[in-house]
Amino acid sequence: MPVSVKICGLSDKAGLEAAVAAGARYVGFVFFPKSPRAVTVEQAAALALEVPMGIAKVALVVDADDATLDEIVGAVPLDMLQLHGRETPERVAEIRARYGLPVMKAVGVASKADLAALDSYAAVADQILVDAKAPAGAALPGGNGLAFDWRLIAGRRWPVPWMLAGGLTPGNLAEAIEKTGARQVDVSSGVESAPGAKDAALVAAFLDAARG
Numbered sequence: 717m718p719v720s721v722k723i724c725g726l727s728d729k730a731g732l733e734a735a736v737a738a739g740a741r742y743v744g745f746v747f748f749p750k751s752p753r754a755v756t757v758e759q760a761a762a763l764a765l766e767v768p769m770g771i772a773k774v775a776l777v778v779d780a781d782d783a784t785l786d787e788i789v790g791a792v793p794l795d796m797l798q799l800h801g802r803e804t805p806e807r808v809a810e811i812r813a814r815y816g817l818p819v820m821k822a823v824g825v826a827s828k829a830d831l832a833a834l835d836s837y838a839a840v841a842d843q844i845l846v847d848a849k850a851p852a853g854a855a856l857p858g859g860n861g862l863a864f865d866w867r868l869i870a871g872r873r874w875p876v877p878w879m880l881a882g883g884l885t886p887g888n889l890a891e892a893i894e895k896t897g898a899r900q901v902d903v904s905s906g907v908e909s910a911p912g913a914k915d916a917a918l919v920a921a922f923l924d925a926a927r928g
């Protein structure tokens with residue numbers, strides 16, 4: 717079975733077209749103003765209209781309040797919310813109930829001590845995203861191009877679908893899949909020529925690597 721790919725941080729039509737043409741299963745829009753990949757609600761709404769049926773449109777938010785989520789969900793046709801902040805399991809459940817959309821919760825992993833959180837979130841989210849933990853003081857909670865030690869999750873499984881993220885590139889994807897057994901992967905900076913600028917050739921190479 718092929719590995720499903722999410723291309724995150726799409727902020728213009730060219731990047732979106734590259735992700736669609738290459739065969740991405742999910743496309744992500746970042747609603748976090750500090751990110752070089754941030755989009756406005758209006759930009760995301762326009763881009764979402766260009767996404768063919770069958771490709772899931774994901775909104776990435778970081779500790780968003782209800783007013784922010786109301787605005788995004790009200791304007792952008794979405795298939796999933798990705799929570800990439802310090803949302804508690806209770807907040808994850810609340811957002812899931814309030815918007816009726818599948819929720820994917822990102823959990824940062826740097827050591828064995830971080831693995832328990834994955835079990836807690838797997839009990840309340842529709843999917844979990846296993847990402848590298850951002851370094852202390854980092855401006856962004858994700859999208860830093862950092863990988864974690866994949867051996868930490870080798871053989872681990874959860875009761876919901878999960879995605880691997882963090883520092884993935886066309887060059888290391890095969891090894892990451894082999895070491896973790898991931899069937900879904902998420903990438904942002906590893907397919908860019910500069911922060912926020914998706915590179916069509918890298919996007920295509922990443923999807924090729926996912927197909928093995």
Ligand SMILES: O=C(O)c1ccccc1N[C@@H]1O[C@H](COP(=O)(O)O)[C@@H](O)[C@H]1O
Pocket residue numbers: 724725744746748751752753776778800845847856857858859860861862881882883884902903904905906
């Ligand atoms: O991409 C961003 O700018 C971003 C901002 C805030 C939170 C998460 C963000 N990206 C997510 O981080 C992981 C890993 O990204 P990378 O491939 O290491 O660059 C991925 O899930 C992105 O969706």
